[in-house]
Amino acid sequence: MKSSEKPKTPSGMRDFGPLEMVKRNFIIENVKNVFKKYGFDNIETPAMEQLSTLTGKYGDEGDQLLFKVLNSGPFLDKVKEEDFVKDSKQLMPLISEKGLKYDLTVPFARYVVMNRHNVTFPFKRFQVQPVWRADRPQRGRYREFYQCDADVIGSKSLIQEAEILLMIRDAYQSLNLDEYVIKLNNRKILTGISEAIGMAGKESDFCVAIDKLDKAGQEKVFDELRNKGCPEESFKLIEELLATPSADQIKYLKKFLVDQPIGIQGIKEIEEVFNYVKNVNGLKIEFDLTLARGLSYYTGAIFEVKPLNSKIGSINGGGRYDDLTGVFGLDDVSGVGISFGIDRIYDVLEEKNLFPDTVSNITQLMIICMDEESQLHGFEIGQKLREANINTYIYPDLVKMKKIFSYADKNNIPYVMVIGTNEMEQKQYNLKNMISGEQVSLTIEKVIDTLKKK
């Protein structure tokens, strides 16, 4: 069946071509290696989940954004006449039972509960898979994107929080990104503050407002707090708190929260984490009492990573939660997790020109053959190179040399070797460096040596 229509990808979804893939893989492989270095195991869950697993976990808006999969076969057969009404909300559950996963966290919780008798706790797992959200597509927001998460569940030890800080350091070290800061806070401190300013029980409103300080500014945040019932006499307190220099905040908070045991507990936790990492080199970490994080399920440490001198916002987020699996009937499983924003990290590395030049040189050498006989010879030479683990492209067609060189150039192949009658007779091959233009005549063994050193 021919279609004259121009083919396209669905709105908000992307193809990744070879160059994007090597760059994405550079990020993903480095992050995965860090996860492994810290003892995390890889799992994968299906793209689809039962809608009963997904709905009600992401708020009303989240439920709207789930991609629903039509039941297979004649999906209307099981719908009763009287239920067949032209109302999307009523008809949907009758014709769709499955949805595409919205994040990696809920499927992970479902996995843990299903495998509770096989999983050994604490369970350290990482997962790198695409997720789908029927959001309105816009610049930098996609309907399909990868999440790259690591979580430890079944341990309350703060050594996990400390390890996550090291993981962030190691990941960005391997990606050559130096300009960033890890912001750290603790939800218990925010709870304590909300109690101290007369907003007890309104911790969530307090966090939502505080989260906007960065973008909306103090005045607007104060207006919001006022609307949410923050007593007038508290604003002076908050102002003082916010004006305290970062380095003195913890000391200040100890007094400020003296009557809020939960707040004091939060400070103790932060201090314990800082104690673990006090001798660690290269850790770019900052306590930030205005860091609140949107999600409601955090109960302890929360953190974000912000690139410095960049247009791009947070590239990591995470924190501790106390009841991830409770929704599926397994209570009291505390956990702490970190998520790497692959798309945003990609944008930061591009912006700062940090991808190594060699990242795209997956194919190391192209062999060009002058005629049919040299093709046979090239085929043999190709085998020797590949046996030596050199990624080799044998150009298959006998076309103009210029065309082939331009091919190698466009595809970032760093070396080219032409094989003709002379080369076959003398067993000496011209290895041309496509960047410098330099050419050397070498035996195949020397060609291998040269390329192996790169």
Add this chain to the structure above:
Amino acid sequence: MKSSEKPKTPSGMRDFGPLEMVKRNFIIENVKNVFKKYGFDNIETPAMEQLSTLTGKYGDEGDQLLFKVLNSGPFLDKVKEEDFVKDSKQLMPLISEKGLKYDLTVPFARYVVMNRHNVTFPFKRFQVQPVWRADRPQRGRYREFYQCDADVIGSKSLIQEAEILLMIRDAYQSLNLDEYVIKLNNRKILTGISEAIGMAGKESDFCVAIDKLDKAGQEKVFDELRNKGCPEESFKLIEELLATPSADQIKYLKKFLVDQPIGIQGIKEIEEVFNYVKNVNGLKIEFDLTLARGLSYYTGAIFEVKPLNSKIGSINGGGRYDDLTGVFGLDDVSGVGISFGIDRIYDVLEEKNLFPDTVSNITQLMIICMDEESQLHGFEIGQKLREANINTYIYPDLVKMKKIFSYADKNNIPYVMVIGTNEMEQKQYNLKNMISGEQVSLTIEKVIDTLKKK
């Protein structure tokens, strides 16, 4: 929102736990490395495609097996009153515009056509992604499974066919699988035979019947051919052909097909491929004139790989096609591709016990701390080990030693190191091999040396 319902995965879809993942990754990484070694580039396409891209490409049955995604938002709003009928086939296109991809080939063709001005031909691409089919789930057949494909398009050179044979050899070498045979045939030969036996124009019927020789036997295949209009006098010819020993078949066919130019062309192609690989070591290849392959789009070489002494069927399939992208308006792009069946290869390696023992030892060492002070020390020691690229798990909780050792054991962690007051004072650590039970007391530098050698 609590749900008391037991959570489950959708029918025919699987979670992959840590041990399955390391084994799957072992296969996938080895195959990917072979693809790269032969100059293939990685691409990825979205999980979803427009239904207009997918439908009509896999036959009527295939269209039925596509998972359709419900349009987002109030999907019935755009359906006119008169079109709102209780008929699944009529309503479906009005409420669903996207589907999940059924294979990697059609999205690849769509990609090539969309990027025709950026792609340099010949384009060698590999792609490893899940696909979805609403098949009835059964043993070994899943509704979500990975495909692992490499294709070269835009070149008619038979050097590609020869390279694919080497790729198969290299892949199974890296997976330690020795017991297999590559079956090779050419569709042009099958076309020639169908002409020679009086079934010109019925090549497809001929191939479908011949494909069953293995399972149904000669008699039933002959019945089918008879039904499809094969003249009675031809059966003696076919019988003779099939009785010819494999080694003599090509010689025999040269006479048999002397009046069928297309058949002779097929033989020439096979001979050219054999000529390329005549000096290659370790190639387990066999010409098999009964190999037909189901798919209709093949036009040249076809191949399959069968494991020997195994319950499992074909683990690879592929071949040359002449018009992959024509359906999207780009004609005359010849290509040849190979697909690795990851799930089946997994089953063969399990069946033959070929996964290396060490495949599951991703985490190399577990550190166990006796008390809070040794946890701080363990944290520091952990850093040294990780700096040396040793994957290290610091057990975070202070619980019974026995419980932790059993944890290490269950999770295939090969080494364990306990840290207490003595170890901290003397800077000597007991490294215990969990398999042999052997213990040695070493400095941290020697621990690193020991583990690096593994």
